[in-house]
Amino acid sequence: MINGYKIIDADSHVIEPPEMWARYLEPKFREFAPTTDMKIKGESITEKISQQVRDEGNKQMMQAHPQAYLNRYSAEAHIQAMLQMGIDISFIYPTYGLWLFAIDALPPNVIGAFVRAYNTWLYEEFCSYDPDRLRGVGAINLHAPDEMVKELHRIANFGWKAVFLRPNPVKGRILSDPIYEPFWAACEDFDLAVGIHEGTHSRLPTTGADRFHTRFALHACSHPMENMMALLALIEGGVLERHPKLRVAFLESGCGWLPYWLWRLDEEYENLYWEVKDDVKLKPTDYFRRQCFISVEPSEPYLPSIIGSIGVDNLIFGSDYPHMDHQLNAIEILLGIEPQLSRETLSKVIWDNSVCFYSLV
Numbered sequence: 519m520i521n522g523y524k525i526i527d528a529d530s531h532v533i534e535p536p537e538m539w540a541r542y543l544e545p546k547f548r549e550f551a552p553t554t555d556m557k558i559k560g561e562s563i564t565e566k567i568s569q570q571v572r573d574e575g576n577k578q579m580m581q582a583h584p585q586a587y588l589n590r591y592s593a594e595a596h597i598q599a600m601l602q603m604g605i606d607i608s609f610i611y612p613t614y615g616l617w618l619f620a621i622d623a624l625p626p627n628v629i630g631a632f633v634r635a636y637n638t639w640l641y642e643e644f645c646s647y648d649p650d651r652l653r654g655v656g657a658i659n660l661h662a663p664d665e666m667v668k669e670l671h672r673i674a675n676f677g678w679k680a681v682f683l684r685p686n687p688v689k690g691r692i693l694s695d696p697i698y699e700p701f702w703a704a705c706e707d708f709d710l711a712v713g714i715h716e717g718t719h720s721r722l723p724t725t726g727a728d729r730f731h732t733r734f735a736l737h738a739c740s741h742p743m744e745n746m747m748a749l750l751a752l753i754e755g756g757v758l759e760r761h762p763k764l765r766v767a768f769l770e771s772g773c774g775w776l777p778y779w780l781w782r783l784d785e786e787y788e789n790l791y792w793e794v795k796d797d798v799k800l801k802p803t804d805y806f807r808r809q810c811f812i813s814v815e816p817s818e819p820y821l822p823s824i825i826g827s828i829g830v831d832n833l834i835f836g837s838d839y840p841h842m843d844h845q846l847n848a849i850e851i852l853l854g855i856e857p858q859l860s861r862e863t864l865s866k867v868i869w870d871n872s873v874c875f876y877s878l879v
């Protein structure tokens with residue numbers, strides 16, 4: 519707690535120890551275990567990431583949290599970082615898994631083995647250190663739709679409250695593909711939230727990757743633009759219409775794009791509703807307000823005006839700890855706008871809305 523506020527970090531990350539994969543992969547899949555330099559059978563799990571970016575990212579992470587870095591981002595180090603930042607509960611997303619689960623060229627059953635290994639390790643080792651404060655978010659294998667509901671059962675049995683998906687097309691399928699319908703229905707039945715989380719430099723089709731090569735450009739494009747299209751897919755494909763109790767959050771892309779995108783989609787709907795009326799019966803903004811959330815970046819200078827535009831009930835906070843663009847003083851920056859926003863408003867962003875999204879009540 520800081521300044522009297524309770525704080526939920528709706529989007530933090532674990533750095534998976536490289537040796538974990540070989541230890542937790544089922545024996546018949548261990549030949550695919552990534553090496554310490556994150557290659558599978560000599561091929562990198564990432565694309566278009568320079569050595570300069572790797573070195574600078576490593577340097578920034580080491581400088582931001584030296585003790586966590588030296589302790590290889592252990593669960594104990596994560597808790598210590600939370601105490602330093604004033605965070606009470608952290609929801610844990612992967613780092614290397616964002617890339618490993620996104621290699622379109624690998625067989626779907628191999629991706630499934632990665633997913634099961636990660637979920638088991640996160641549950642049995644990392645989060646078990648302090649399960650009240652370290653909350654796992656389960657991985658799902660979009661490459662094998664027939665496996666998704668089975669893994670969802672296992673995640674629900676862990677007592678976890680959420681799963682995450684990449685927003686990108688997988689095997690040519692977008693999130694509204696009919697083959698995923700049993701998954702969406704099961705998420706609604708299990709009351710599991712879905713975090714949509716992008717990852718730059720991955721080996722999935724990604725906005726901007728066909729024309730840019732620097733992290734500067736790729737990172738600028740990937741997170742907001744893939745989330746914009748994921749939101750569009752869930753609305754245009756009728757997923758939110760068919761599953762009104764489903765909760766979806768769009769993470770690590772800021773919220774500045776949202777007012778424009780909702781205005782744009784509402785305009786298109788007003789002019790072309792007859793084209794999508796079987797799957798889209800409400801204005802896109804109404805679907806978002808009813809069942810979607812978006813994480814804010816503390817440094818977004820227009821946050822008060824965005825709250826004036828879309829309200830506060832759909833905004834949550836994520837620190838992105840401990841990634842290279844994580845801001846050590848993120849909480850202080852966010853709470854620094856208290857003169858412009860009431861304590862009640864800030865409490866919604868940093869606690870109440872995440873309680874609602876992750877169904878902690």
